[in-house]
Amino acid sequence: MPELPEVEAVTRNLRSMALGAVITGGGVYRPGVVHPQTPRRVLGGVRGRRIDACERRGKNILVHLDNGHFLRIHLRMTGNVAVLPDFRLRPATARWWLEFEDGRGMILDDPRALGRVTLHAPAEMEALFADLGPEPFSDAFTERHFLEAARRTPKPAKIFLMDQKAVVGLGNIYAAEALFQARVNPARPVRDVSAVKLKALYRAIVEVLGVAVDSAITAYTRPGGFEEGELFPVAVYGREGEPCPACGTRVRRMPQGGRSTYYCPHCQK
DNA sequence: TCGATCCTGTAG
DNA sequence: CTACAGGATCGA
Numbered sequence: 001m002p003e004l005p006e007v008e009a010v011t012r013n014l015r016s017m018a019l020g021a022v023i024t025g026g027g028v029y030r031p032g033v034v035h036p037q038t039p040r041r042v043l044g045g046v047r048g049r050r051i052d053a054c055e056r057r058g059k060n061i062l063v064h065l066d067n068g069h070f071l072r073i074h075l076r077m078t079g080n081v082a083v084l085p086d087f088r089l090r091p092a093t094a095r096w097w098l099e100f101e102d103g104r105g106m107i108l109d110d111p112r113a114l115g116r117v118t119l120h121a122p123a124e125m126e127a128l129f130a131d132l133g134p135e136p137f138s139d140a141f142t143e144r145h146f147l148e149a150a151r152r153t154p155k156p157a158k159i160f161l162m163d164q165k166a167v168v169g170l171g172n173i174y175a176a177e178a179l180f181q182a183r184v185n186p187a188r189p190v191r192d193v194s195a196v197k198l199k200a201l202y203r204a205i206v207e208v209l210g211v212a213v214d215s216a217i218t219a220y221t222r223p224g225g226f227e228e229g230e231l232f233p234v235a236v237y238g239r240e241g242e243p244c245p246a247c248g249t250r251v252r253r254m255p256q257g258g259r260s261t262y263y264c265p266h267c268q269k
Numbered sequence: 270t271c272g273a274t275c276c277t278g279t280a281g
Numbered sequence: 282c283t284a285c286a287g288g289a290t291c292g293a
Contacts, residue, residue, distance in 0.1 A: 002287065002288085003287050003288090005287095006287075030276090032275075032276085035275095059288080059289095074288080074289080075287095075288085076275095076276095076287095076288045076289070077276090077286065077287070077288055077289095078276090078277080078278090078286085078287090078288095079288095093277090110276090110277095111276085111277055111278065112275085112276045112277045112278075112286090113275085113276050113277075114275060114276060114277090114288070114289085115288095116289090155270095162288090163289095164289090171287050171288070172286090172287055172288085173287050174287080237287085238287095257271080257272095258271090258272070258273090259285095259286085259288090260285080260286085270293105271292105271293090272291105272292095272293090273290105273291085273292085273293100274289105274290085274291080274292100275288105275289095275290090275291100277286100278285105278286090279284105279285090279286090280283105280284085280285085280286105281282100281283085281284085281285105
C-alpha cells in the first residue's frame with residue numbers, strides 16, 4: 001500500500017501511539033528484514049531506549065531514540081507498522097517487533113517481507129538520504145527546481161517521477177494519476193515535455209499527493225484501516241479497459257521499467 | 270541504464 | 282499454471 005500518503009498516515013499514527021514508549025526488547029522473525037544489518041545490532045541498539053520522535057522522509061519512517069540514534073523503517077510494497085496493546089498478540093506476518101515497558105508492542109507487519117528496518121547513528125542521516133529529492137510540500141520543491149530536473153534527464157516522464165530524485169513520495173499509483181491530471185504521456189522523454197505541461201505536472205503532483213494524504217489519514221483513522229474501500233478518486237490506475245473520466249477513451253496499460261503504467265491514450269499525448 | 274532479484278499472496 | 286502486485290537495490 002505505501003506511497004507517501006500512506007506512509008504519512010502510518011507515521012502520524014505511530015507518533016500518537018509510540019511517543020514516550022520505552023523499549024524493553026524485541027525480535028526479528030525474518031533476518032532479511034534488517035539487511036544489511038543483523039538482528040543483534042538492531043535489537044541490541046534499541047533496548048532501554050525511549051522513543052522521542054517519529055517523522056517521515058520520502059517513503060521512510062524515522063523513529064528517533066533518546067540517545068540520538070534512529071530506526072529507519074521502509075515499508076516497500078506490503079509493509080505496515082502498528083502499535084499493539086500486547087506485543088504477544090502479533091500476527092504471523094509480523095517480521096520484526098519491539099516490546100514496550102508497558103506491555104504494548106510495535107510491529108512491522110509485512111506479508112511479502114520486503115520491508116526494511118535498520119538502526120543508524122545521527123551522523124549517518126545525511127548519507128542515507130543523499131539521493132532523495134525534496135519533499136513535495138516543502139519550500140525546496142519549487143517549480144523551477146522541477147523543470148530544471150526534467151530538462152536534465154532522458155528518462156520517460158513516468159520513470160522520472162518514480163525515482164525519488166526530482167521529488168520524493170510518488171509511486172506507481174500517484175505517478176500515473178499526476179501524469180493523467182497534467183495530460184502528460186508517461187512514455188515521453190520528460191526533457192521533451194513542454195514547459196506548460198511540466199508546470200501542470202508540478203501542480204498535479206502537489207495536488208494529487210495532497211488529496212491522497214487527506215484520504216489516507218481518513219482511511220487509516222477509521223476501523224479497518226486502509227482496507228475500507230477507496231477514498232482517493234483514482235482516475236486511471238488499475239482501470240485498464242475502463243473509460244477515461246475525461247474523454248471516454250479506454251484506459252490502457254503498458255509496461256514501463258518492469259511495472260504497469262495506466263494512462264489515457266487520447267488525453268495524454 | 271536495465272533486468273534480475275528480493276518475498277508472498279491472489280487473481281485469472 | 283502464469284501474471285502481477287502502491288518498492289528499491291544490486292550486478293552486469
